[in-house]
Amino acid sequence: MNIFARLFKIGKAEVHSVIDGFEDPINLTEQGIREMKEQLVKSTEALAQLKALSIRKKNEAETEQQTAKDYYNKAVIIIQKAENGEVDATEADRLAKEALKKQSSAQENSVHLEGEHAKLHAECEKMQGNINNLKSNISKWENELKTLKARVQVSEATRDINKKMTLMDTGSTVSMLEKLKERVIQQEALAEAYSDISNAGKTIDDEIDAVVNNSDMQAEDALKKLKETLKKD
The missing domain is CATH 4.10.270 (Myosin, subunit A)
Structure with a gap:
């Protein structure tokens, strides 16, 4: 059974019965908080790596987009020079076609990289939500632990007093x-x-x-x- 599933049952049972059972609720809660904090560290590191990859894909997409624009501009310049007689028309057509091919390839790469960036960004948002939820749970369980410790102390003190009163011989x-x-x-x-x-x-x-x-x-x-x-x- 998951540790937190067991902890949820603590509030539904008497403190005495939990303490006298096989599981100590305070130790369970402390263990759960430690595990959650360890998971928080790991999740934060994973999020940082995922964001770094997302940023990298975004930068690569922008680079490919700029490369596509450069090849398109080069094709335009080659055609203009051919029209001005600065370059042989046949040679200009050949070079312009090659530039447009590279422009198309760069454009496809840019679209592909942008798609990867979008997916990674969505995963980052999802993971960030999980991390925020984890932080909230840690804070919640730390507060629950304080309350639980106070309840245990009161219940133990009450139990000891009641026990002494029970053992006390009033007649004597x-x-x-x-x-x-x-x-x-x-x-x-x-x-x-x-x-x-x-x-x-x-x-x-x-x-x-x-x-x-x-x-x-x-x-x-x-x-x-x-x-x-x-x-x-």
């Missing part, structure tokens, strides 16, 4: 979160318990020091009362 994840939550609650309760134990173990001196250290105003009031008592005594 929820269970782990519940265990973590329970552990945090237990740690908070344990910290509160240690705080209560620490407060319960304080002596009376600790309580006094705590009041003194944390309430300067209360210490000042106690000091005033103590001084007033001492004065009464």
